[in-house]
Amino acid sequence: MVIAVLVTATILVALLIQEFQKQPLINYSKFGFSFSFPSASTIAEEGNESGGTIHCLYESKKESIAIAWWTVEPMSQADVEMVLEDAISNMTIAFEGSNITIEGAGGEISKGEKMSRLACSHQMVYQGVRLEILANSHLTNEVFLVAGVWYCNITHRRFVLLVRSDSSEEIAFREFQRLADSFTCH
Ligand SMILES: [Zn+2]
Numbered sequence: 001m002v003i004a005v006l007v008t009a010t011i012l013v014a015l016l017i018q019e020f021q022k023q024p025l026i027n028y029s030k031f032g033f034s035f036s037f038p039s040a041s042t043i044a045e046e047g048n049e050s051g052g053t054i055h056c057l058y059e060s061k062k063e064s065i066a067i068a069w070w071t072v073e074p075m076s077q078a079d080v081e082m083v084l085e086d087a088i089s090n091m092t093i094a095f096e097g098s099n100i101t102i103e104g105a106g107g108e109i110s111k112g113e114k115m116s117r118l119a120c121s122h123q124m125v126y127q128g129v130r131l132e133i134l135a136n137s138h139l140t141n142e143v144f145l146v147a148g149v150w151y152c153n154i155t156h157r158r159f160v161l162l163v164r165s166d167s168s169e170e171i172a173f174r175e176f177q178r179l180a181d182s183f184t185c186h
Helices: 002-023 076-092 167-184
Strands: 025-030 033-038 043-049 053-059 063-072 090-097 098-101 108-110 114-117 121-134 139-152 157-165
Touching: 002 167, 033 063, 033 167, 063 167, 076 121, 076 139, 076 157, 114 167, 121 167, 139 167, 157 167
Parallel strands: none
Antiparallel strands: 025 033, 043 053, 053 063, 063 157, 090 098, 108 121, 114 121, 121 139, 139 157
């Protein structure tokens, strides 16, 4: 029974990933950086080259990405890690019509290991977070987030990338890596 459930869940995730791969990507280029996102998404932006935010809600309504940038003094890798911790603590997620931060979510929070990779030639630190929110006594809702931070020493800005999936951790990580691969910040 447990195996059947796991197999069904694995097939479901595989089908969802196939759906993503079918969607054409379009390139966003503004404020001196660019990335690609699925064309059927709804995008909202505010800011200028010095700082701002972009939110992009996928057609599925279960996945979304957020990008924040800010002009800052030169940052060390330790500074970058601190910003990542802050970003995760203060991350706001919309749940049942109200905005709540992760720390105030009132459910189970599990954070993965901090990892690093390159983002447009800079060292990015990123981390996955799983939230199990107790909506009421008998209903839970799982949310998977991956957040990454880096400092661009060419444009003197720090970038925060966030991918949220209400479907699966695998989708959150795949979308995060795809977004990071597509990103140019200078
Ligand atoms: Zn850069």
